[in-house]
Amino acid sequence: MGFDRMTPVQASCIPLFVGHKDVVVEAVTGSGKTLAFLIPIVEKILRLDERTKKHHVASIVVSPTTELARQIHQVLSALLTFHPPSKSALDSEEHPERLQNRVEQERGTGEEKTERQIYPAKTSVVLPQLLVAGDVSPAQDLRRFLQNSPNVLIATPGRLLDLISSPHVQCPQSLFEMLVLDEADRLLDMGFKDNLQKIIQRLPKQRRTGLFSATVSEAVDQIIRVGLRNPVKIAVKVKGLDASQKLPSIQKLLSFIGPAPLKTIIYLSTCAAVDYFQHTLPLLLPRRNEQTFSLVSLHGKQQQKIRQKNFAKFANSTSPIILLTTDVAARGLDIPQVDLVLQIDPPNDPKVFLHRCGRAGRAGRKGLSIVFLQPGREEDYLQFLDIRKTPLSTFSQAWADTSDQDARAAAEKMREVVLTDRTLHEKAQRAFVSWAKAYSKHQASSIFRLADQDWADLGQAWGLLKLPKMPELRKFDGDKSLGVQVDWDVYGYKDKVREQNRQKIMVEVGIVEKDVTRQAASRKNVKRAWSQKHDQQDERVTKRTKRQKKRESERWESMTGEERKKHQQLEAMIQQVRQMNQQTDDFEDFAD
Template structure:
């Protein structure tokens, strides 16, 4: 790989060499970008030229425009328009949300280029036309006019057949896609990426692409593209896996590494100086009251906040609870198990909101998304994967805007997470201003508010139980397992913090001698669902149990004494073992000396692993009880 490229000294848009088009200068000025970020100043000249680039930069550093502008400029400087049904450039993104956002930024940029804007207008739906706000300078352009026509390819929103139909109808020359749907389109004989047409490939959030298991898809995509192309790889970090991808997919790339020094002149940081990263020590039953106090105390009041939880089930539960504790803040849920249409709708609602709004989400919204004006990020649950921490924080403080990211930690062992992050060049300090404090009265009031809502609808109790179990499982699987240990948790405080009516039966509470009922009196027989159909079903099932029908229905047919069945099972296992031994003996007769040696070595390794893991068994969760 070529040597690292330092950031360009001049960051004026009109000072770039090669120079940008006039319409591009007008576009970036109108979009509010008075000067380039360091990553843009370093990357754009290289990528507009004939260099492959590997760009490693802190989150919120402007990577999206750093590859969109060179791609568009390259496509509009060709000698002839790209042929029909030929592709000129591809951008690959790891998630639907990030791909949608890249497409949105590109549409905004192309709105300043008349021919491209006209093409976008022709292929948009009436609803999209209202959102795009494209002002066409001329009603008609000759067919030979160079233009950029993008197509967004997302799994789950359209079918592959619909994507192909759109491609054939409008002949887009720039594809923005997630890997799976892109590969499906490229396998069509009607889609062409020849050397004569294809200009450049961009892999955005490359480390995330590999983390999500897209390695095989990426290799197949690369095999379908011409080797003589420009390739840009953009990532917040370059791991060993990403290095392998670089060696396979790029040709002698220039590496652009943009670092940020702390304001005190200390070590390099992985986040911009405009972002403050802080933590608060919060007992389990104080988290939600402290969250409410934090939102009230931050000045100026945050217009957009992102609240991170560890599981989808927790989002499903707290989306009903937090509005009771955060008056005046609109709450929008978003997680990976939402249908694509719901995810897109909720993400758009949050991005376009003009009132104080909080996005309640999981790590699905932790990477790459450039949501305008996010002032505050609160990690109610620390991420299971420590690598996600920096990306969560990076949703605030983007493009020079001031932002605050706050991490909630329980007092005690979890405080070691601060040192854990410091070792990874991600220092966080205690939040001292604004002062956020809550007393026993606020904590008790919050618990009572939640439980009142839960008692009003049994469906909310069911959600709470599922969410709590999922949280426990996520906590137990935390990668920093020496810090986040489920043993020794204050289950009663956790139950109060979640507003539970009781602690669900789980393997993790085996041996705990506390009160699973948390001191709450509930008439379980008359605890009702608000939904009439669910309530009718509950009453019907309760009547069956009372009459003994439930026991009969669940009992399996008696097929004889258990002892007899055990003997039959043992005899079957013996016969199976005899057959296995005979097959192995027959196979060994045909083996060479080397093969026999390898087989014995493998058997020794298996036996050693079996001895090491002997006696380690995972207890099985028996489900939620009533």
Template sequence: MTTAAPNTAGAWGTLETPLSTEILDTLATMGFDTMTPVQAGAIPLFMKNKDVVVEAVTGSGKTLAFVIPIIEKLLRREDPLKKNQIGAVVITPTRWFCQFPNPGNVFDSELAQQIHSVFDLFTRDHPRKDQLTVGLFIGGTTSLSQDVERFHKSEPRILVGTPGRLEELLKSGKLVNTKELEVLVMDEADRLLDMGFSQQLSSIIAQLPKQRRTGLFSATMTDAISELVRAGLRNPVRIVVKVQDLVHNQQRTPSTLHINYIVCDSDQKLLQLVRLLENETGQDQGARKFIVYVATCACVDYFYKLLSKLLKERMQVFSLHGQMDTKRRTATYTSFTQLPPAAPAVLLCTDVASRGLDIPDVDYVVQVDPPQDPKAFAHRAGRAARAGRQGRATVFLCRGREEVYVDFLKLRKVPMVRAQYRLADNTTVDNKHTEVDPESGEEKIVSERVDQDDSNVDTFIQSLRKIVKVDRDMHDRGMKAFVSWVRSYSKHEASYIFRIKDQDLGRVATGYGLLKLPRMPELRDAKDVTFKAEEMDWDKYKYLDKNREAKRQREAAKPQKQQPAKPKKSNEAWSAKRDAKARKVDRRTKKDRKKEFLKKRTHEEKEQAEDDNDDGEDDWNELAREERMAKRVKRGRMDQNKFDEMFAGDMDQDE
């Protein structure tokens, strides 16, 4: 059964099943006077003991749609939960950076932690909080034995955690009693399955009672989720929260989010980013809080250093990615979220912050590099325009084949409009024109390179290189970032649009402000690489860190040892396809040789056996003949002398 969520959502007090006074007071304290459509659709069904499958755009308020029903159902139990009994389980993916929209509270870097914090807002001062204790269990942060000990101490009634650790807890003997479980919730269900947790989910579901309520919450619905629905839900009601654009077509992004794209060359992306940031923060009504996405962790580290220098007098720059330790990641997030709304700031990050992140005052999202997974695009852009606020998002696309990405996203119900190229004087210019295809006669849009004959671009690139020249560490970071970007781009899921062979890697390296190109197979095999290396004395190029510089000088002073010649390696770009093919051919040759050898040996053994059989048969026949003659002698039918003459020759030959 499928139902659409209400187009308009009323006040919390209008629900058919009234909420408890404590819940209503907490909602009022948080400033949530009315429900969102997904809350108005899901909460009544949950309260009526229905299984639900909720598909809603990012930022639609899905968390409260299951937190409130869980609390209400546990409070309405006739018999209180006893020792080791749990009433609800909430399963979430791991390693996402999240926060619930409450300016007074800053939470840790897990989606599970966000949900735990939301529960805490409703339960910490509740008069019956002993029946609403929430336990947070995340794999990788604590050991299983530590979590078992914590379970015994706190006796949680609601378990929130990641699939692996929850599965281990439920399998830990008689630790957790699930007989009285009321509700199972799987949040971001599509991501749970994408990350390979289907086996753990099946194991968890198998250990829970069938007479329970189950809810699946996700921004997108996939075939894998449909399979999970059939396996774990009983006649579920599917709730779909859709957004209608101006021409009444469905879209997967909030209507308050305006997405555009800028077409430029790869060496102009960082320039366009800086101009966009400067222009927005220079306006009285412009954006103040930005999230900027790049492809890899190494790119975050490098561009953070560059932008901190380029924008130091205009705005604060923060960096966030999955390779940071939890303490540093939390500190960065805390600093960014606690800035005043009017303070200009940029959070530079990877897809670690593409889902679940809910900063109340993000105005603008910029995607310097489109995500590898196309499904992450809407989640990235959705970090703005949360909870009905207005927001904007921009993605940079390189001229040429990448422009097809616009039509690709349109098919995925993510509408975008083209934005103009930004010039140095804060004006914009339309960098496209229409041409007629001579073969088909159809008109097509062609983007052209602009920016006053590249003089402004060259000036900007020189400013980047000037920063890089100050510290050799910047050069190392830039090389690492560039190489990681090439690897990431070559593994893009939409590979028919994002093809590494279509990229001018020299322009990419120029846009990174590199002083020289790294040695890598892609550059060795690439044609028409546009790059001009910086002329400089590399022996005098120093690290600002004295210890690193001292180490570099010691290494340089060491006599160079004559290294033995190494076999020439394959030039395959980031893969061992050619080597693998050679190994396969070699294995096949060896296998054929072995097969031929065994066949030949078997044939020889067969022939030898036949020869042996022939010799045996001859001997046997001779013995039988001799025996017959001997019997004739015995019967008097043959003379003894004649017998001796007949077989004497054979005896002499044997001797």
């Protein structure tokens, strides 16, 4: 068996497994993890000095879901077709020793020789058994194990624990080769921690263990400490379709899909995202037959009058129009003649997915609904929906494919309009933070993980001028300015009142900082025997004052006009109370 054309994960893991080392692999779905542990399992078993004995298990693969376990079993079965003895044993579903004995008996009685090729009794083979719920009962699993004596188990935690708890199933120290925990983060998300600990307790301590996970969280780290010995850690990032290519894909989709959709609904996850993209998305909309797509927005934080006006405009339009909205328009609204539904952000609640799709193709009319998913872990959302009886198919139109150049061009267009008004920059920052919070709270948390995201690419996808300050970016060591050069002192608001206030604050903060610095410097020039300690105090006060003024300036800039008005009223009230307190006579006694 060869290792040609291996993925980075396979190339990293195979030498380590073969070299008797435990491994922890952090890599997304689709990066070659399955073959990375199946190839070493096959290699180790085939190189054993003696063939695996009856009812002895050599390797175990634990998977969080039935679907993934089936997939691993299928891949291993396909791999074993290249090893004739294993293929023969797999086809016959008999242990090689039993198969050999039966053939010898047939020869002794003069019966016709079996058509299968018979191999020497000492020939090592790999014979897997799949243990998942739904097909057979645990008792039937055990009966099949005793009959066929497989040496590789591929299982979900519950069914595996049922089987290895039987005294008839042996995992001897001398023959057990490898334990693999695939998708360990999902195993823990789905509540299998107790079962995993019980499984590990029933296996030999001296073994090779491989843990594969999209993210190594604190919970996964606990399993590492309990089940692995000084593991080698491998982190592999696989670049697929970027988030920055979603909007260019929409542009191409609307350009070439035929006939042109009359009404299109685009779903985003938050109100702030709708509020921001309503200003930038129109720059990316194509023209068709000398007509442009008009765009209206609808979200829960709009005033009722605006919502009614925008909804009426969309519902009554006779020319191509797009509704940019949240789940406020996912159900309960009767919108006629919707041809296309685009879900840029999959909904938090999977039940809402069907409601969104149901907006298109109503009353016997044909419709198309597309959800945008990034290759890798997000593609598991397809299986997630399929389990919930919502099967989807891949939409693979060549003309909808986009390139990095398309993504850069879209980002530049959005940034051009954002640079015309500092208000749009603030909307973008709030929208991005709100999206991150919504993404992190998705019900399918093992599929939608912020830790898997490329923050720099997301910044480009949103046309940001810089990444916002947020806890999720504490470990981000990239360029938070996204390579965009902005003179933040000059970059202003279109609203003249807001811009005048911003410039006024800049001047005031600058004067205060200079005065404080000058006063501190003059005090430091006074030479006294005990002055050094006080100078240090002055320096700390100066720095604290600067930080306070800077925070106040940033807070003021982030306020809306209404918020600033309320703040000024509050400050006036506080000043009035202070003046009244100063005018009040000192208390003497209760005498008249």
